[in-house]
Amino acid sequence: MHKAPSASSLGPGGLDLSQAFFKPIQNTAPPSPTKRHTKIAVVGVGNVGMAIAQTILTQDLADELALIDAKPDKLRGEMLDLQHAAAFLPRTKISASVDYALAAGSDLCIVTAGARQIPGESRLNLLQRNVALFRAIVPALARHAPESILLIVSNPVDVLTYVAWKLSGFPSNRVVGSGTNLDSSRFRFLIADHLDVNAQDVQAYIVGEHGDSSVALWSSISVGGVPVLSFLEKQQIAYEKKTLEEIHKEVVDCAYEVISLKGYTSWAIGYSVANLARALLRDQRSIHPVSVLARGFFGIEGGDVFLSLPAQLGRGGVLGVTNVHLTEEEAARLRDSARTILEVQGQLDLGI
Amino acid sequence: MHKTYSSSSLGPGGLDLSQAFFRPIHNTAPPSPTNRHTKISVIGAGNVGMAIAQTVLTQDLVDEIALVDAKPEKLRGEMLDLQHAAAFLPRTTILASSSDYAVTSGSDLVVVTAGARQIPGESRLNLLQRNVALFRSIIPQLAKHSPNAILMIVSNPVDILTYVAWKISGFPANRVIGSGTNLDSSRFRFLLADHLEVNAQDVQAYVVGEHGDGSVALWSSISVGGVPILSFLERQQIPYEEEMLESIRRTVVEGAYEVISLKGYTSWAIGYSVASLARTLLRDQRRIHPVTVLAKGFYGIDGGDVFLSLPAQLGRGGVVGVTNVHLTDEELRRLRASAETLLELQSQLGL
Numbered sequence A: 001m002h003k004a005p006s007a008s009s010l011g012p013g014g015l016d017l018s019q020a021f022f023k024p025i026q027n028t029a030p031p032s033p034t035k036r037h038t039k040i041a042v043v044g045v046g047n048v049g050m051a052i053a054q055t056i057l058t059q060d061l062a063d064e065l066a067l068i069d070a071k072p073d074k075l076r077g078e079m080l081d082l083q084h085a086a087a088f089l090p091r092t093k094i095s096a097s098v099d100y101a102l103a104a105g106s107d108l109c110i111v112t113a114g115a116r117q118i119p120g121e122s123r124l125n126l127l128q129r130n131v132a133l134f135r136a137i138v139p140a141l142a143r144h145a146p147e148s149i150l151l152i153v154s155n156p157v158d159v160l161t162y163v164a165w166k167l168s169g170f171p172s173n174r175v176v177g178s179g180t181n182l183d184s185s186r187f188r189f190l191i192a193d194h195l196d197v198n199a200q201d202v203q204a205y206i207v208g209e210h211g212d213s214s215v216a217l218w219s220s221i222s223v224g225g226v227p228v229l230s231f232l233e234k235q236q237i238a239y240e241k242k243t244l245e246e247i248h249k250e251v252v253d254c255a256y257e258v259i260s261l262k263g264y265t266s267w268a269i270g271y272s273v274a275n276l277a278r279a280l281l282r283d284q285r286s287i288h289p290v291s292v293l294a295r296g297f298f299g300i301e302g303g304d305v306f307l308s309l310p311a312q313l314g315r316g317g318v319l320g321v322t323n324v325h326l327t328e329e330e331a332a333r334l335r336d337s338a339r340t341i342l343e344v345q346g347q348l349d350l351g352i
Numbered sequence B: 001m002h003k004t005y006s007s008s009s010l011g012p013g014g015l016d017l018s019q020a021f022f023r024p025i026h027n028t029a030p031p032s033p034t035n036r037h038t039k040i041s042v043i044g045a046g047n048v049g050m051a052i053a054q055t056v057l058t059q060d061l062v063d064e065i066a067l068v069d070a071k072p073e074k075l076r077g078e079m080l081d082l083q084h085a086a087a088f089l090p091r092t093t094i095l096a097s098s099s100d101y102a103v104t105s106g107s108d109l110v111v112v113t114a115g116a117r118q119i120p121g122e123s124r125l126n127l128l129q130r131n132v133a134l135f136r137s138i139i140p141q142l143a144k145h146s147p148n149a150i151l152m153i154v155s156n157p158v159d160i161l162t163y164v165a166w167k168i169s170g171f172p173a174n175r176v177i178g179s180g181t182n183l184d185s186s187r188f189r190f191l192l193a194d195h196l197e198v199n200a201q202d203v204q205a206y207v208v209g210e211h212g213d214g215s216v217a218l219w220s221s222i223s224v225g226g227v228p229i230l231s232f233l234e235r236q237q238i239p240y241e242e243e244m245l246e247s248i249r250r251t252v253v254e255g256a257y258e259v260i261s262l263k264g265y266t267s268w269a270i271g272y273s274v275a276s277l278a279r280t281l282l283r284d285q286r287r288i289h290p291v292t293v294l295a296k297g298f299y300g301i302d303g304g305d306v307f308l309s310l311p312a313q314l315g316r317g318g319v320v321g322v323t324n325v326h327l328t329d330e331e332l333r334r335l336r337a338s339a340e341t342l343l344e345l346q347s348q349l350g351l
Helices: A047-058 A070-082 A123-144 A158-166 A181-195 A226-232 A239-262 A265-282 A330-346 B048-057 B070-081 B124-147 B158-169 B182-196 B228-235 B241-262 B268-282 B329-347
Strands: A039-043 A064-068 A093-097 A108-111 A150-151 A174-179 A286-293 A306-314 A316-319 B039-043 B064-068 B095-096 B107-113 B150-153 B175-177 B207-208 B215-217 B286-294 B306-314 B318-322
Touching: A039 A123, A039 B318, A047 A064, A047 A070, A047 B048, A064 A070, A064 B070, A070 B158, A070 B241, A070 B268, A108 A123, A108 A181, A108 B241, A150 A158, A150 A265, A150 B329, A158 A174, A158 A286, A158 A330, A174 A306, A174 A316, A181 A239, A181 A265, A181 A286, A226 B095, A239 B070, A265 A286, A265 A306, A265 B048, A265 B070, A265 B182, A265 B286, A286 A316, A286 B107, A306 B228, A306 B286, A330 B228, B039 B048, B039 B124, B039 B228, B048 B064, B048 B070, B048 B207, B064 B070, B070 B095, B107 B124, B124 B158, B150 B268, B158 B175, B158 B286, B158 B306, B158 B329, B175 B329, B182 B207, B182 B241, B182 B268, B207 B329, B215 B228, B215 B241, B215 B329, B228 B286, B268 B306, B306 B329
Parallel strands: A039 A064, A039 A108, A064 A093, A108 A150, A150 A174, B039 B064, B039 B107, B064 B095, B107 B150, B150 B175
Antiparallel strands: A174 A286, A286 A306, A306 A316, B175 B286, B207 B215, B207 B306, B286 B306, B306 B318
16 A cells, blocks of 8 residues: 555654554455445646546545646645645545556546646647647556546647547547536526526536537527526517527636636636546446547538537446437537537647 | 626626526515525635635535635636536535625635735744734724624634734634644644554544644644554553654644645645634534634633634534643643743734
């Protein structure tokens, strides 16, 4: 069992109580092979990675948390800052290393590493920088944790999930991007706040590209089971398409707004990814709009492209894609989204 | 009911569905007066304040969180970043204002983290002068808007600033508490637990006194699974030296400085520590925590009104009592020395 570096003796020149304090039970059989020990690796200990790691810890989702990054001091500082809370949390093993071997045995590998979006920079502009980084990260993760599910958060998430899929050689059901899970939460928050209702009673998906060309599925939004658009029609409340588009734009701008105000986003994406981690590791079979291999769905045929669709997630990763009904307009926009992403992918020299 | 700024209509120039969507029930009686709506305000939206706010939110400890900070844009960004997680959390109202303390009114617990961050190498006591001035502008407003709240001070140097907050607020001493050595004790328990490969919650160990270089590790009352450690060592004939114990305590004190030198500040651990105190207070858990309380009259501390950490029982009324832990002569001596150091500094403040 791993111990923190200082713990073999207690303090410098110190006390070693470990042999004497507990009488061991002799001849115990090895642990039952059905023992479930969950391990999550988080790559990148910046604001996003740490918000994810800390939320996972607070929500008691894993037995072991491994932090990986290129900066050893920052990494050790973050590890200690979590370990020091031991008295306030269920016991979770927390380790950190610049060496990807630390990811061995992970059930889930969450990749947040990458340059942060500069205020005003579109997600696609980050791309070239992050592809190079993924060439160093993903093959190492795949080698050390060949059975894991890869969850990509770094932006632009759709293209980078595709890149991670190619670089890892994993089956596509085990490579997922955080996608529009958070955009959808922001969308649900706006609607819920307006109606003074709990956001969990608002079913609303934003799908497609996590970014400017995302698609709000207005036709399938419902509140407490009441479909919103047909409700408006029955109540004879007039609305214009333009209004709906402005609301959608407000959702897309949410991230940029937070970035311009506090410099980055962290908490919301932390909760979003912890929510996905729970669905995957606890086999919740719940539906989340996340970035999956979309070819073959909704008439998307131009090539291998990852984008967000309402996908059912469980211990095996992506179990299926919900057969949600799209209007012709929504389907067309989704295919446009796919084309936008494919175009950018086409310009990449992936060298794969 | 409060709405965020943009939600009176949905989107710019937008849709107003709020009247039509739900059929209201008319003539409902006002909510039962026993309706328990818990509110916490966090002053300071820096790394510490936000780690506390976010942990309180994740652990579903309150119905309403108000954030206050001097920097309006940073504050608004932090508020939005929490609100955007609405789909993943129980519904909690999240408010913020950088100019109007009325946003804190009706708080059950007010957590003050505002203040300059310790620079690597700077001792906590050096921060003092800067933070006293800040408290003179913050505390009276908090007291005015939430006269029945419990005040929890986190800003460093926490013991003196808890004293300052007590003086300025006019609150009774049982309602003014500092986060004190709650976290030092967790670090101490982590070190012991990690060495013994036992759950830290089975390690009873208090660090008391000043939160800082002059803290006091109560070795004589440390136990693991109910087994007192020092008498265990003696019975097992495992030798130990005072110096060894002292160097372990120093490792605990240095824990904070080490994290600061590695990542620039501490946040997560203090977040969990204060959320744990918030839970004990708001849910009337009557648990014992080593926190900064008015220590005059305990353990022979009589030199004046001084706040420092003692093992205190906490509940909805704030500080419910102080545990009558047995201290060795040496531990008593160190605790009183801790008190004297603090009193000396306090006297230089002119409060």
